[in-house]
Amino acid sequence: MTRLAANIAVRIGTLDLEIALEVDERGLVLVGPNGAGKTTALLAIVGARRPTRGRIAIADDVLFDRAGGIDRATEDRGLAYLPQDYALFPHLTAIGNVAFGLRGPRAERTERARSLLDRLGVGSVADRHPGGLSGGERQRVALARALAPSPRALLLDEPLAALDVESRDSVRAFLIAELRAQHRPFIVIAHDREDVRAFAAPVAVLEHGRVVQRGELASLEAHPATSFTARLLGGRSPDPD
Amino acid sequence: MRHSLRRGAWRAAGYALGGSLLAFLVLPVVALFVTGNPADWLTGLRNPITVPALVLSLVTTALSLGVLVAFGTPLAWWLGRSEARVARLVETVVQLPIVVPPAVAGLALLLAFGRRGLIGPLLEDVGIDIAFSTTAVVLAQVFVAAPFYIQAATAAFAGVDENLLVVARTLGARPATVLFRVALPLARRGLIAGAALAWARALGEFGATLMFAGNLSGRTQTLPLAVYTALESDVRAAQALAVILVVIALGIIIVLRPRRGRHRR
Numbered sequence: 001m002t003r004l005a006a007n008i009a010v011r012i013g014t015l016d017l018e019i020a021l022e023v024d025e026r027g028l029v030l031v032g033p034n035g036a037g038k039t040t041a042l043l044a045i046v047g048a049r050r051p052t053r054g055r056i057a058i059a060d061d062v063l064f065d066r067a068g069g070i071d072r073a074t075e076d077r078g079l080a081y082l083p084q085d086y087a088l089f090p091h092l093t094a095i096g097n098v099a100f101g102l103r104g105p106r107a108e109r110t111e112r113a114r115s116l117l118d119r120l121g122v123g124s125v126a127d128r129h130p131g132g133l134s135g136g137e138r139q140r141v142a143l144a145r146a147l148a149p150s151p152r153a154l155l156l157d158e159p160l161a162a163l164d165v166e167s168r169d170s171v172r173a174f175l176i177a178e179l180r181a182q183h184r185p186f187i188v189i190a191h192d193r194e195d196v197r198a199f200a201a202p203v204a205v206l207e208h209g210r211v212v213q214r215g216e217l218a219s220l221e222a223h224p225a226t227s228f229t230a231r232l233l234g235g236r237s238p239d240p241d
Numbered sequence: 242m243r244h245s246l247r248r249g250a251w252r253a254a255g256y257a258l259g260g261s262l263l264a265f266l267v268l269p270v271v272a273l274f275v276t277g278n279p280a281d282w283l284t285g286l287r288n289p290i291t292v293p294a295l296v297l298s299l300v301t302t303a304l305s306l307g308v309l310v311a312f313g314t315p316l317a318w319w320l321g322r323s324e325a326r327v328a329r330l331v332e333t334v335v336q337l338p339i340v341v342p343p344a345v346a347g348l349a350l351l352l353a354f355g356r357r358g359l360i361g362p363l364l365e366d367v368g369i370d371i372a373f374s375t376t377a378v379v380l381a382q383v384f385v386a387a388p389f390y391i392q393a394a395t396a397a398f399a400g401v402d403e404n405l406l407v408v409a410r411t412l413g414a415r416p417a418t419v420l421f422r423v424a425l426p427l428a429r430r431g432l433i434a435g436a437a438l439a440w441a442r443a444l445g446e447f448g449a450t451l452m453f454a455g456n457l458s459g460r461t462q463t464l465p466l467a468v469y470t471a472l473e474s475d476v477r478a479a480q481a482l483a484v485i486l487v488v489i490a491l492g493i494i495i496v497l498r499p500r501r502g503r504h505r506r
Contacts, residue, residue, distance in 0.1 A: 048410070100414070149413055
């Protein structure tokens with residue numbers, strides 16, 4: 001099983017982030033209040049924010065090691081990143097977006113991009129620009145684009161937040177099935193009780209830049225360590241420490 | 242009733258004030274066209290100073306625009322993406338040529354690059370004499386036009402969503418590829434607008450050029466300087482040259498007119 005491990009400290013503005021996360025193919029759901037540092041954690045792992053100390057590795061491959069002087073460029077880390085708004089390139093068509101991360105002759109790239117879009121059920125919008133796509137279509141195109149270069153792990157920032165209520169359930173089911181089929185480590189940020197449950201993966205709770213609790217969903221539900229976790233997962237108040 | 246009367250009066254006053262200013266802005270341009278006739282302009286165009294000035298203006302503004310885009314784009318990229326305090330300071334410094342009077346800019350350039358200027362002697366040692374040359378014309382244009390391009394380009398780059406750049410990198414693109422395939426296409430409209438404004442400013446450059454480059458036919462006498470020179474001897478020639486400048490300016494405004502964005506999000 002491939003394992004992605006990050007043990008890092010990041011300081012940006014008023015944010016003081018210090019986390020140790022470990023994730024395998026079962027995935028990890030990252031939850032926490034706004035400003036806790038969830039997005040910054042993902043950006044640091046892909047290499048868009050530089051940690052002040054720590055180490056990031058996937059399997060035996062070290063991506064970042066402050067002490068060892070290793071800081072692999074984002075493009076050499078092989079990690080996929082899906083921002084909250086999907087960040088599709090507005091000047092490219094859906095197929096152009098997916099082909100962006102592919103190498104090789106043009107015809108080959110286009111063909112591979114098309115087959116990926118087909119597989120994710122959005123082949124019919126291949127020639128449209130992102131502006132003309134629905135939320136669910138955008139998410140699928142973004143997912144196809146993220147999967148195109150065969151990333152070693154996926155980092156998803158609230159992939160369900162931009163969706164309207166009607167499409168949310170079906171898109172969520174689709175996303176989860178796709179992530180499971182990938183057999184790659186993934187970290188997904190969620191802020192909704194339903195979403196957290198649906199991913200059925202270990203959960204880490206981030207508050208004020210620290211992981212305050214981690215574990216299986218059931219144990220967090222049974223023994224929430226903070227009032228945030230209790231509110232998020234429903235009902236029960238935190239155990240007195 | 243009284244309320245709506247008062248509102249009507251305010252509205253009438255508003256129209257009168259705004260309309261007067263508009264008329265004031267348009268009238269001189271109209272005068273430029275209606276006080277002469279095409280036959281006069283053709284005669285004016287045959288004045289021996291016309292063609293050299295036109296050619297010199299086109300050549301020097303093309304050069305200064307090229308210099309500005311080549312050197313200004315990387316600077317604007319940094320200004321648009323950096324959150325460092327020094328970047329905000331540089332942004333302010335870059336605006337200096339807008340508020341400095343052109344004649345002062347010309348004097349300043351002379352004191353910097355002139356034969357007795359700050360680095361003039363150094364340049365002279367390696368055989369470069371800038372003042373009162375075509376190079377001086379280009380430098381004066383770059384100096385006064387730079388803020389227009391850099392400001393617009395900075396705003397354009399700052400408007401590119403950082404997530405797009407991060408995602409592009411995660412898809413395996415090197416920074417240069419990200420610049421050419423994502424940032425530049427998305428900033429394109431702002432870059433073109435800035436370049437057009439800067440070009441218009443360079444084309445109209447008068448004061449700094451006169452001070453720093455002089456008014457030498459064929460070498461430093463650009464269109465605006467030719468208008469000034471022609472006015473002393475042949476008003477028709479001056480007017481013909483002025484019409485050329487205005488037509489170019491109108492062309493730029495038409496190119497830059499506000500349009501709806503092509504990329505919807």
